[in-house]
Amino acid sequence: MLMGPDIETLIQKISRLPGLGPRSARRIVIHLIKNREQILFPMLTSMDNVLKNVKVCPICSNIDTFTDMCSICSDSKRRGDVICVVESVADLWAIERTSCFSGRYHVLKGLLSSIDGQGPELLMLDKLQKRCKENSITEIIIALSANVEGQTTNHYIRNFFKRSSLLITSLAQGIPIGGELDYLDDGTLFAAFSARG
């Protein structure tokens, strides 16, 4: 046996995290073991806190430490008439970092994908519809990635709310800030042209 079973198990577990592999997992585990008191022990405490305290918000599916609902749903200073639909909590955090939106969120459990067998139940649209009615929401902003799954899901959500009086909007598509024309793909250039203003 090359190394103790405990070390091997930890390396295996870490190597399965997103973006990591066996080599980076080995580096991380050696780093953790070398800095047992300064890094490994505090990391353990920190993970334990997250395990104990972090919950999924029953209203918007954001993850946070809370008692009844997440800090965004319980913040009375935020606009109560707009809901932004995002694919994941990572996207919610990305939008929050820009400070461009002060409404509330609806975090999907995933996007529609026939290849991965992901159906409309992941979108929890009945829950969203109920929430819109109960809170007199006027606008739903669909903030999904501009890939096939994102656009399919966008279309499905728009179709679902077709008969409602809600304003349904999507993120603008066009040239990214700093983007140079001749490096852009044809699709983006076409979209930017079509949506010119």
Added chain:
Amino acid sequence: MLMGPDIETLIQKISRLPGLGPRSARRIVIHLIKNREQILFPMLTSMDNVLKNVKVCPICSNIDTFTDMCSICSDSKRRGDVICVVESVADLWAIERTSCFSGRYHVLKGLLSSIDGQGPELLMLDKLQKRCKENSITEIIIALSANVEGQTTNHYIRNFFKRSSLLITSLAQGIPIGGELDYLDDGTLFAAFSARG
């Protein structure tokens, strides 16, 4: 506050691990929280086991789960007359994976580096010398990286054992397997030419 303090603390800690940054740390933390029972909890248990059970071998400085000495030092089937000097446990694991060496190891605490203020005390050569005398070692293999720090340390170790009767060898330098001549750097090509045989 964008997210709970527990989540933020964990992201910060993970982002400081080698090879990771804020973005990958966020992805990992979301993955951990989403898979709380299947991934986060087992990871916690696994880290706790490592924290409790893994020690540094008093003889060779390998890390392992053991009572008196590591599995390599206590394995009586391994050759007892050769010691291989490596920079880190990662390098020890790399050599073990090749199964090309059946002796024992001496794991350095770092390489000589005047820029980083790393002096000869990291090499623990007195300990290595004592071990060589007590165990009638005949050969020391210096298996260090072919960079400036590695070669400086190699030179220092050779100089330290100059008056002893020990055979001191280093890893061969040359073209890596699968390497193509015209993509090699000049230094490697020169070394490969000089050491031809």
